[in-house]
Amino acid sequence: MMDQSRGIYKSVLDAIGSTPLIKLSRLTKNLDGNILAKMEYLNPGFSKKDRIALQMIEEAEKSGVLKPGQTVVELTSGNTGTGLAIVCGVKGYPFVAVMSKGNTDERARMMRSLGAEVVLVEQIPGSTPGTVSGESLERVELQTQRIVEERGAFRCNQFDLMGNLNAWYSHAGREILQQTNGDFDAFCDFIGTGGTFAGLTKVFKEFDPSILCYIIEPINAAVLTGNKVISRGDHKIQGGGYSMSNLKFLNFVSIDGTLQVTDEEAYSTARKLANKEGIFAGPSSGANVHGALQLLKGPLQGKTVVVILCDSGLKYLSTDLWT
């Protein structure tokens, strides 16, 4: 909590959330409609996942499943791990992040710098460097389970703990409703765990059931669209698109539709966000904005679409996203 009388935060944890919402006027210049982008990469760990890290740890402390000083372990594509490294560091829990080697090196270095132990898991043979398929993720999952057992650790499982969904439902979603006065028509989101999509969809539809909520998937791993996985589902949009059709959080909401995005579309839109809007975000943010542009060019002409800008472009400096 902030010391209201002096405007001083007690720790960096109080700087999580309350991010700005920005109208992408340049990208929509020749279109009828608006895109409102929530700047989640301005969180202390430079991604939206700081929110769920804080929420999951605080819920676990409250319920007593996390004991003082107990080791926390989580499978991560880097962003939840960074959030957990920050939250666990400040609160005094040792933290182990288990991540595929398919994710960028910046993420591992950042987590280590924040005090985490980082365990990197080889991709499945034949994988393209810089991609994380569902099969590669299964390997990371097995390694995570092993470490949790060996260390008697608390598994901060972002695919399962309701703190993931609740962070979006109770905080970010309410911020967006307040920032917009509820005046928007749709929301679209590239999903990993589906926590962002489900938490926001739940709060938006409770406010106004006519708000349309769309899932975005990589074109070659569009399982929720009902498509077959192509080329093992390898793609370059880190943080999601794991071709999982059994995501727990999606059971809590209805889905109005799905959109597909290619690596090139996600990348080129992230580049346009940077050079047209001055917003330096990663490929999944590009995927989200591309989805919103598709909606404005198609069924939602003249409408307003909300998107999340998930993480910072700085996390991709070693990739071909930037020249």
Ligand SMILES: Cc1ncc(COP(=O)(O)O)c(C=O)c1O
């Ligand atoms: C950069 C990035 N984009 C998108 C996602 C997907 O978000 P969610 O797990 O809430 O579906 C993640 C999740 O790790 C992420 O790190």
